[in-house]
Amino acid sequence: MRRPPGILGRFQHPAQVIVTGFAAVALIGSALLALPIATESGESAGWLTALFTATSAVCVTGLVVVDTATHWSMFGEWVVAGLVQVGGIGIMTLATLFTVLVAGRLGLRARIFAQAETKTLNMTDVRRVVRKVVVFSLACEAVTALVLTGRFLLGYGEPFGRALYQGVFHAISAFNNAGFALWPDSLTRYVTDPWICLTIAIAVIVGGLGFPVMFELSRGWRRPSRWSVLTRITVGVTAVLLVGGTLVFLATEWRNPKTLGALDGSGKLLAAFFTAVMPRSGGFNSLDLSGMYPTSWLATDLLMFIGGGSAGTAGGIKVTTFGLLAFVIWAELRGEREVNIGHRRLTDAAQRQAVSIGLISVALVAVSTYLLLALTSHGLDHVLFEVVSAFATVGLSTGITADTTPAGQVLLTLLMFIGRTGPLTLGSALALKDRIRRYQLPEENVIVG
Template sequence: MADRSRLWDGPLRRWHPSQVVVVGFIAVILSGAALLHLPIATTGVDYSFGDRLFTATSAGTVTGLQVVDTASGWTHFGQVVIMVLAQIGGFGLMAVSSVVAVALAGRLELRHRLATQAEVNLDGAANFRSVILGVFKWSMGVEATVAAALFIGFAGIHGEPVGRAAWLGLFHAVTSFNNAGFALFSDNLVGFVDDPWISGVIATSIVLGGIGFPVLMELRRQYHFPKRWSLHTKITLLATGLLIVVGATAVLVLEWTNPSTLGPMGVIDKVTAGVFQGITPRTAGFNTIDYGAMRESSILVTIVLMFIGGGSASTASGIKVTTFAVLGWVIWAELRGDREVDAFRRRIPAAAQRQAITVALSGVALVAAGTMALVTFDRVPLGDGLFEATSAFGTVGLTTGITPTLGGGSHAVLIVMMFVGRVGPITLGAALVLRERSRRFKYPEERPLIG
């Protein structure tokens, strides 16, 4: 039998791993758009190729922004295509191909391993095969558990037929764990605002998918030894917990008396809805209240949460919680006059600090450019444009309702932002670099005035 690991021989051997990731995602998105262009994918409406490409990009980048209603605009075939794209986009294109290659050939060519590590930040020192298969098994296990729990909710609580409940459970398990935000209801999950079971299961799935595979694998190995956790795991868990609490509290306080959102609800329903909205803005585009009816202060909080995003090497995007936390420690160290940046009795290297600054400022620049483009092309209000651009960059998928009304130019802008948000500014930048170099000299040092 031919050695399938040799599939990576030839021209691909000369590619930078980041280039493989970028080109691979483009191929998957275009393939998804082609499948959605088949007559069996739609319910009879002749959507433009731009609409299909937008949907494929949104699914493949696990965003959730929609120009076509998923529940009524696509057939079961089209919905399956969207679900598969979300699965590939969330778990990782190269990770999926690695699982297939390991299963078929038992080993991988080095370039393939490097491409996977560039995409999902796996530890290069670890046993690659065991790690990648472990991540795959964990993902499938969580999604199966979530699907079963949602099936109970849809069938037992809401009286859906068995087949329909099973499909709803499977689809929402995949899209929630992969933080895609696609729902099979025209109002997303607004109809379940007072259902703690459906909301709770999906929220839990979102958190697990948004923490990141390295954290999940470490917790699985030594969850009962917190002192042994890596700095990355400690930072991710601390920042994630704080952001959930801050987000939920802010929504509850700001929307408690809003007659268009939480105002008419009882206390328990308000808390349920508030906590859900505190979780979903950072990673997934599910919503149980109408964001178009929220107060501007709540919208601003949501924009900040979307920009920060989830954990590194997770199904979420944004600048990531570790980036946000590292920047916070950098500021704290500077305010205290410390020469080194420390966290949990560990020193954060200067390279990590530079990377955090690069990611954050690149994100700010992309969101600003995207907002300017939306405001220019469609004359949307600045707040709506900023919300939409941030949602696309963070691959969140939340919207104030303007996505379907935007023109082709704005949709193209959002497609680019969703793509860049998923592959990452640094990954895309590395893919565009023609060659790597190491400089053999240093310039004289001179300190500019700061502030």
């Protein structure tokens, strides 16, 4: 007779370990933030506030129900930064690194878990990739922190200790696409400062492109013809969205006195570009989002829903999914049986995965918007913006997060968790094993449309 599986034996699928790991870290973070030492007032923040903030941090979202700078103590802020760092690099990536350092080698199961988290295609390269991920992440954060610290120190006369603290905190938050800021108005006070806005924007873009794409670009950025399909789609769609988003915000908000209207030409261009970058999952804002026109909210909703690159710190359905769906539609319009991208043919599995992620995400956003409308008194524009921001782990808000009912905050917490772990990852974690059909049924054509 087979021995009943123990606790570890119940988690056979890598996705189960990833989801469980994120949940465990969120709960540990909630317990730390619920301590009286974590708040400025010395009183416990309450379980819901702690849970919401911890989930937002580990899921690198940035939505908050209390002001980060004034509500949390320095201990609480460092807990938030630590959760952002763990969530950004990936729990399994950190676990694999610790295994390498302690044991000096990786077992088969550890390699599989790390492969699922880092999205590497060759399982034998997991240990090397994990090391590169950690070193690359820390290096990017260090460079970002250096620039920001120098700007706060020399440009705004901040004491060295305060400038360093602000630089490190926002470097972690920016590279990991978290969006937590140490000012109640995010970065609106620096709307025309290119040193701060461009530094944070570049960190968000680099972190959001995804580790596989960045590694490939570092090796062969001069030879685009040799790029993989993943890199071509990610870089191409990202460039289109950044340029298109900038032009949309310039055209829409140019004369709006609450946003771009009060700035000069160069300030408008900088603010519009920064606003186009942040929906990738960055979460910072240099303009008052509540003062934007509804057309800009809708454009932001679309950019947030698409998100950034795969295997990076960005959220959304990912630009890869969006790009694959676009090629599938193009092939169907042309009447082609195969979907070709460059000199490569897209597999049926990739097509099904892209369609599944897109439809599941649309369904989750639609149902969640309906529920939050029923739970709050806010209008559709505000609620849809909040739901997409939570699901895409962006962190932008029109200012209604703190006013949402406790039930609504629980809903947003679940959305952030699902958005970070991924609809398909969460679904596969609930299923203990893949089901293989050992027979095929007769085909039948169905009228579509």
